[in-house]
Amino acid sequence: MTDTPQTPENKGPAGDAPGADIRDRILDAALVHVAFDGWSADAIAAAASDAGVEPAAARAAFPRGGVDLARAFHLRGDAQLRADLEATDLGTMRFRDRVAYGVRHRLELIEGDKEIVRRAAALFALPQNAADGTALVWNTADVIWSALGDTSQDVNWYTKRATLSGVYSATLLYWLGDDSDGHARSWAFLDRRIENVMQFEKFKAKLRENPIARRFEKSPFNPLELIRAPRQSAAQNLPGSPRR
Template sequence: MTVSYDEARTALLDAALLHVPFDGWSEATFQAAIRDAEMAPGVARAVCPRGAVDLAIAFHKNGDQVMLDRLGAIDMSGLKFSEKVTESVWMRIGASENKEAVRRGTTLFALPVYAGDGARLIWGTADHIWTALGDTSEDYNWYTKRATLSGVYSSTVLYWLGDDSPDAMATRAFLERRIGDVMQIEKLKSQVRKSPTLSRLMAGPEWVLGRIRPPARAQRDTMPGSWTAPRGEADRP
C-alpha cells in the first residue's frame, strides 16, 4: 500500500515519541522509529533527510496546528487584546502535551548547529499567533511584535518545563506577568508618540523604520524582510 509523505512522517513521529524520553531526538530514536513503524529505511530517509531533527521540527509544527485549531474554535471577541495574546500562548503551551519531548527538543535546538532551526520554529509560532489574531502590520512593527512574542513564548516554555504546580498555574502567572511587561512597553511607545517633543525627536528613526516591510507571505518562515526605497524628498519627514 502506498502512503503519502504526511502519512509516513506521522507514522515515524508517533513511533519516535515513544523513544524520545530515553534517547532524545537522536539517530537512535530515528532508527527505532523506522523499526517500530515497519518502514523501509530509504523511505524514512526520503521523508526525513535529517532524521530525528526533522521529526522534532514536525512535532513543533504539529503543536502550532493544534493551537490554531483551538483558536479557531473559540470566541475571544470579549477579551482585551493583551488577554487574547495571553490565551493564545497558553493554548500553544497546552498543545505541547508531551513535556519530555519538548524538553528534549529545547536541548536539541540549543545546539549551535540547530539553533537556526529552533529560532525559525519559535518565530513561526509567534507569527501564527499574530496572524490568527488579525495582525495587519506592514512595517517594522511586524518584526517587533513577533520578536517580542518570541521572547515571551520561549521564556514561558522554559518556565513551564520546570513547573510542577497544579495545572501549571505558576506558568500561567509567569506568562501573565510577561505579557504585562510587554504592555508597559507598548504604553511607553504610545506616550512617546503623543509627546510633541519626543515625537519630533523620533520622526527620523520612525521614517527610516517605516521603509521596512515584512516578507512576502509565502516566504515568512525564513524571516527576512525588504526595504522600500524612498520615492523622493517629499517622502522625508
C-alpha cells in the same frame, strides 16, 4: 494564484509535500522512543520499524535526523494551535488575555509530552541548531498574532513577533520546571511577562506622541520607514524586504 510563502510551517520535513504521510507515521511512532533515545537517528530508526517504513525512506523523510523530527513535532503543534485559535471566540477577551490564551494553549497542547519537549529544548539550544529553534519559536508567535488579527505592515510586524517569541521562550522554560498544581505558577509567570509587553506597548504609544519622535517618524531619513511586513511570495523563514 499567488505563491505560497515557504515559512517554517510549510517548508521542509513538516510541509505538505510528497512523503508527508510517511513523516506523519514516523512522527507518531517516534514519540514513545524519543523519551528514551532523544531526538535522534535511533528514535527515527525504531519508529520506522514500528510504522513499517523502509529505513531509506525514513532517512529521506528526515535528512537531518533528530533535528528534522523535532521540528516536525513542533510544527504539528503550531498547526493545531492555529486550528484551535480559529475555532475559539476570542472577541470576548481583553486583548492581553487573548495573547496569554494563545501562549497558554500552545503549552497545554504539549502537556502530556513534557519530557520530549525538554529534550527538544536541549536540542535546539545547541549552537548548530539555534537557528532552527529561533525560527520555530518565531513561527509560534506568528501563528498567535495572525489569529489575533494582526494587520501591521511595518516594523511593528517584527517587534510584535520578536517580543512574543521572548515571552513564549521564557514561559516554556519556566513551565518545563514547574510542578505546581495545574501549572499555576507558570500561568502567573506568563501573566507577568504579558504585563511587561503591555507596558512596552504603552511606552511605544507615548513615544509616538512625543513631538520630536513624531518629526523623526515622518522624516524621509527614518530607516524604520524602509521596513515592512513580508510579502506573501517571500521564500524565507524570517522574511522582509525594503519598501520601494
